[in-house]
Amino acid sequence: MNKKSRSSSWFYIYPINKKIFLLSKIIIGACILAYIIASAFSGWISEFIFVFLLIILILAWDMVLARMVSSPIHEISKAAQRMADLDFSQPCKLNTKDELQTLGDNLNTTATNLQYALAQRKELTDTLSHELKTPIGVIRAYAEGLKDAVPDKQIVYSQVIVEETEKMAGMINALLDLSSLEVGTTMMKIEKFDFVELVETVAGREYVDSPSGPFHLSYSLPDEPVFVEADQTRLQQVLHNFMGNAKKFVSKNGNIHIKVSILEGLMQFSIYNDGPYLTDDVWIKFHRDKSEINRNGSGLGLAISAQILSMHKAEYGMLNKENGAEFYFKLPITQ
Incomplete structure (x- = not known):
């Protein structure tokens, strides 16, 4: 991070900070207003009204914080747990228009990419299993045939086994090459x-x-x-x-x-x-x-x-x- 971006980050106020900052100023103003209202009475009535209004303000503060911070974090936590369990049936649904919604959207994108990667891996495993089944079967058949084959046939069978082995090696090397290209580990010169x-x-x-x-x-x-x-x-x-x-x-x-x-x-x-x-x-x-x-x-x-x-x-x-x-x-x- 350069000096300009580092200094700008000190002065940037994130949306969730703006919400809490504004809410805290409202609560302070409400406390002052509660004190003014309570001052209009005398004796224990004044103290009772002031404490009663403070309790209402505290409960309101808790409810707003729960709606603004705790509930979205809980929803993100549940979505992350579902993703850890490889359950992609329910996306993380937030509409807070702040960093928590951005985090939820990023979590949904991660879940989508992970789901695609798992599907690709399954497809690759199934396809590779199918592709290797034939040469492995051929190798096994000719290897068993070598036991009782005459010398001339042994040469033919051995050549078939070598060819099928080279075919499998070529397929695996090509697959590894393609995989390295897809994930970006291969650098171009x-x-x-x-x-x-x-x-x-x-x-x-x-x-x-x-x-x-x-x-x-x-x-x-x-x-x-x-x-x-x-x-x-x-x-x-x-x-x-x-x-x-x-x-x-x-x-x-x-x-x-x-x-x-x-x-x-x-x-x-x-x-x-x-x-x-x-x-x-x-x-x-x-x-x-x-x-x-x-x-x-x-x-x-x-x-x-x-x-x-x-x-x-x-x-x-x-x-x-x-x-x-x-x-x-x-x-x-x-x-």
Whole structure:
């Protein structure tokens, strides 16, 4: 806290302080008025009236404080206890228009976020259990088969076990990566680099060094460098996911087209492939289409890509075309 904010906090009067300050001045004025009224009488009657009025003022003070402070605090305490017991059925309802109402609203927000986090954890646990059930079952079946298998079969069974183990390891690593991105524990290393050069490098690895399946690759890239400021390693991960998906889902003898264009100070990357119609569910964790071609995927690549692009505040999306689908994202150009 700097000196200015520290000094201003000394002079700031919070709403609840204003209420108590005003109420205390009213009580003092009422005490003075009670004394004046009692002075109009003489003897024990004067003392009796003064004490009677004081008792009424004290009871009134207690009632007002209970309504202004004690009741809201009690309501907040009950709401906090319900939240501790994971009971989110009743929100904290206050209408005091002061710090206590703000505290209650913050408690409600915390309860909502906690409820969402618990739902996400349950969904993740259920999905992960389902996803790991198949490879674990395969590993168990082939491990049991190793007992009585002939040497040639033992080699085959061992290879299947290794492949299923690698599949599980890849899924878990991808899930941990996505989790670290979502909670913000992964720090981005922002640097300036030529995006066109990065696209050429990743495309070379995906389509030249490790080609798979018959398809026609074309591209449209600027002749000049296009510089952006971003996390180069993470964008390389996004490009690998986009290009890998295009290669996986392109129809036989279909087209894959990579394009980098400049639109009003923004760099737009897009990749199109002939293939099936897609829905917006492709960005959801563990999403897979119903085709056999995607049975070995983790279903996390596009979810990770979406999280990375969101951290860069980049516009991104998917568009269905006449014969296929196009994925794209945009980033500001750096001179």
